[in-house]
Amino acid sequence: xxxxxxxxVYIEEVATGAVPIQGVGTSTAGFLGLTERGPTTPELVxxxxxxxxxxxxxxxxxxxxxxxxxxxxxxxxxxIDGFFKNGGGRCYVARIVARDATAASTTLDEAVTxxxxxxxxxxxxxxxxxxxxxxxxxxxxLTFHYGEYEETYGDLSSDPTDGNYYEKVVNGSSTLVxxxxxxxxxxxxxxxxxxxxxxxxxxxxxxxxxxGRDTPGDRTGLAAFEEIDDIxxxxxxxxxxxxxxxxxxxxxxxxxxxxxDRFAVxxxxxxxxxxxxxxxxxxxxxxxxxxxxxVIDPETNAPVLVPPGGHVAGIYxxxxxxxxxxxxxxxxxxxxxxxxQLNITKEEQEGLNPVGVNVIRSFPGRGIRVWGAxxxxxxxxxxxxxxxxxxxxxxxxxxxxxxxxxxEPNDQRLWARVRQSVSNFLTxxxxxxxxxxxxxxxxxxxxxxxxxxxxxxxxNGRLIVEVGIAPVKPAEFVIFRITQTAGxxx
Numbered sequence: 001x002x003x004x005x006x007x008x009v010y011i012e013e014v015a016t017g018a019v020p021i022q023g024v025g026t027s028t029a030g031f032l033g034l035t036e037r038g039p040t041t042p043e044l045v046x047x048x049x050x051x052x053x054x055x056x057x058x059x060x061x062x063x064x065x066x067x068x069x070x071x072x073x074x075x076x077x078x079x080i081d082g083f084f085k086n087g088g089g090r091c092y093v094a095r096i097v098a099r100d101a102t103a104a105s106t107t108l109d110e111a112v113t114x115x116x117x118x119x120x121x122x123x124x125x126x127x128x129x130x131x132x133x134x135x136x137x138x139x140x141x142l143t144f145h146y147g148e149y150e151e152t153y154g155d156l157s158s159d160p161t162d163g164n165y166y167e168k169v170v171n172g173s174s175t176l177v178x179x180x181x182x183x184x185x186x187x188x189x190x191x192x193x194x195x196x197x198x199x200x201x202x203x204x205x206x207x208x209x210x211x212g213r214d215t216p217g218d219r220t221g222l223a224a225f226e227e228i229d230d231i232x233x234x235x236x237x238x239x240x241x242x243x244x245x246x247x248x249x250x251x252x253x254x255x256x257x258x259x260x261d262r263f264a265v266x267x268x269x270x271x272x273x274x275x276x277x278x279x280x281x282x283x284x285x286x287x288x289x290x291x292x293x294x295v296i297d298p299e300t301n302a303p304v305l306v307p308p309g310g311h312v313a314g315i316y317x318x319x320x321x322x323x324x325x326x327x328x329x330x331x332x333x334x335x336x337x338x339x340x341q342l343n344i345t346k347e348e349q350e351g352l353n354p355v356g357v358n359v360i361r362s363f364p365g366r367g368i369r370v371w372g373a374x375x376x377x378x379x380x381x382x383x384x385x386x387x388x389x390x391x392x393x394x395x396x397x398x399x400x401x402x403x404x405x406x407x408e409p410n411d412q413r414l415w416a417r418v419r420q421s422v423s424n425f426l427t428x429x430x431x432x433x434x435x436x437x438x439x440x441x442x443x444x445x446x447x448x449x450x451x452x453x454x455x456x457x458x459x460n461g462r463l464i465v466e467v468g469i470a471p472v473k474p475a476e477f478v479i480f481r482i483t484q485t486a487g488x489x490x
Contacts, residue, residue: 018420021401023429026325026393027317029083029091030231030262031310032210032221033076033238037122037146038175040220042092042228048084048298051077054175055095056122057299075237079310081298085336086311087318092228094221096209098201106195108187111158112166113180114144116195122146123198126176130190140186142166144176151176158186207247210236222255232392233316235265235309249280256285261396263389265289265316266376267307268357270341274348279356284375284382287312289358292341293334293368305341308334308360315370316389325393326434328373328386328474334360337368356383373474387471390434394469398422410463415448418465422446426469436470444469 004010030042036056045051057077076093083091097119104123105115108130116123126146133139133155141154151174156166160181170179177195212221225231234256239248252264266280268290279288289308297304311334319329340362344352349359349371358372375385382388402421408414423446429435430443437443448465457464 018417018424019401019404021397021421021425023425024232024393024396024400025230026232026389027089027320028230029088029233029235029313029317030094030225030228031076031079031083031091031313032094032096032225032234032236033079034074034097034205035076035093035095037116037120038093038095038118040095040097040118041218042094042224044090044092044230045080046090048081051080051093055093075240075306075310077298078295078304078306079235079237079313082295082306082308082311082336083314083317086314086334087321088314089317089321090230091313092225092231094212094224096205096212096221098203098205099209099213100199100203101201102197102199104195104198106193107182108190108193109185110183111181111185111187113182114177114195115180116198117174117176117178119198119200121198121200123195126195128177128190128193128195130187130193132189138186139164140189142170142179144174146176149176158184204244207245207251210245210248211251222251225255226259229261232262232389233265233313234262235313237267237307237309240267240269240307253281253283253286257283261392263287263316263385263392265309265313267309267312268292270305270307274342274344274352277352277355277357279376281376282378284377284379284388286376287358287374287385288356288376289360289370289372290352291344291360293337293360294339294341295336296338303338308337311336312370324432324434326386326390326429326432326472328384330358330370330373330474332370334368334370340368373476384473384476386474390471391469394426394429394467397425398467401425405463410458410461412449414463418463419446419448422465422467426467429469434472436472442470 038055043054095118101119103116103119105113107113114128116126126144129143131141133141135155139155139157142156143150143152153170155164156169157164159165167179210221212223213219214223219227234252236248236252238245249266256262256264264286266286266288270292272290289312292305293308294303294305315332316329319327319332340360343362344359352359353372356374356376358374360368361371362368373385374383375388377383402418405414405418426444427440430440435443445468452464452466
């Protein structure tokens with residue numbers, strides 16, 4: 001209660017009733033893989049064009065030099081292209097590099113240090129032109145070249161208090177370099193100053209690089225994804241490279257299970273053998289897809305065979321947006337797919353579907369479609385991926401939407417407000433068609449009272465809410481029983 005010291009009329013605002021719970025997003029993906037260039041800390045991209053500006057588009061390059069040179073390749077560029085083509089709108093990209101890779105740099109007249117954004121040999125191909133300013137002789141311009149790509153920043157100041165100070169203008173805007181102050185003064189006019197010292201590392205990328213650095217402020221790979229609460233779908237299209245990245249599939253599964261708020265899209269190897277095929281992991285936080293698909297390379301316009309994970313992740317996002325997370329992302333067209341690596345028949349799928357292998361099939365007149373909606377779990381309660389993803393959505397929404405209750409007085413008034421908040425949210429979920437039942441009472445229940453908490457719980461600061469929901473299941477097998485009658489209405 002506030003303390004009143006003089007007579008008068010006082011107005012107080014008192015919070016009562018339910019606090020609305022806002023549903024969280026479900027369609028933001030996190031991709032891990034190798035790129036031509038770019039930052040190693042995850043960045044949000046919202047289009048394939050933005051991905052190309054930041055990370056380049058090349059899928060093959062060389063690690064090491066001379067006799068030790070190794071050609072490395074990645075399917076990430078095709079996954080990102082497929083994600084956006086199939087309806088994805090937002091994804092984080094974690095560029096993977098060898099841990100001993102270094103970034104190229106140069107210092108202009110002991111005044112400005114220019115460092116490539118991200119490690120690798122690519123930075124050695126960046127050059128800098130220094131020009132004069134147009135508004136004052138105290139100002140200067142910088143132009144950065146990388147192949148045919150060019151960035152120009154004019155009328156830069158070396159005064160940190162100026163609005164056009166070079167660090168303020170360039171850093172965060174350039175997709176090639178970052179600037180830092182090396183000393184006083186303005187760099188002299190120069191042309192074609194090359195960055196140097198960039199290296200891809202002595203060894204090729206391995207599993208530990210996908211696991212990432214877990215250094216505060218400098219996390220990479222899956223360790224960096226742990227900091228991004230916005231991610232709900234995880235995919236590493238290069239997991240199929242089992243020679244260099246053995247164990248990556250298991251790491252994706254473990255990451256999603258430990259985080260408890262995201263789902264992994266896994267894919268089979270190129271030389272997959274349908275006979276006896278099983279998912280590589282047993283988890284209700286992952287789904288497994290075969291076969292590979294043939295797409296058009298966005299760089300060369302040539303057909304190329306790629307794993308389907310990125311395209312499937314885009315279908316998740318599209319289905320979530322158009323129908324909701326409760327709708328199984330299946331019986332959906334795979335946009336951008338020209339043909340399949342192999343055509344799996346209905347009879348062959350009969351041996352794959354029950355064990356959690358989701359098949360992509362081609363249907364005459366209906367195109368190439370995802371024709372499976374199962375997790376890789378052996379637990380029948382969690383065999384449908386839309387059920388697991390619905391629970392992730394509900395759990396995350398309730399968790400984020402009830403943070404206001406922490407440290408509130410743990411009494412009947414708080415219990416009633418929490419019950420009402422959760423009930424209102426689940427009612428909206430039911431109205432969207434995500435829950436079974438013709439009434440809210442049939443679709444869910446929320447209990448928060450003396451039956452869910454003992455006095456010991458209350459004394460130790462625990463507020464316990466029990467929630468039950470009845471999720472809708474997909475009509476996986478549509479059966480018509482047709483009989484022959486003699487005619488008439490009887």
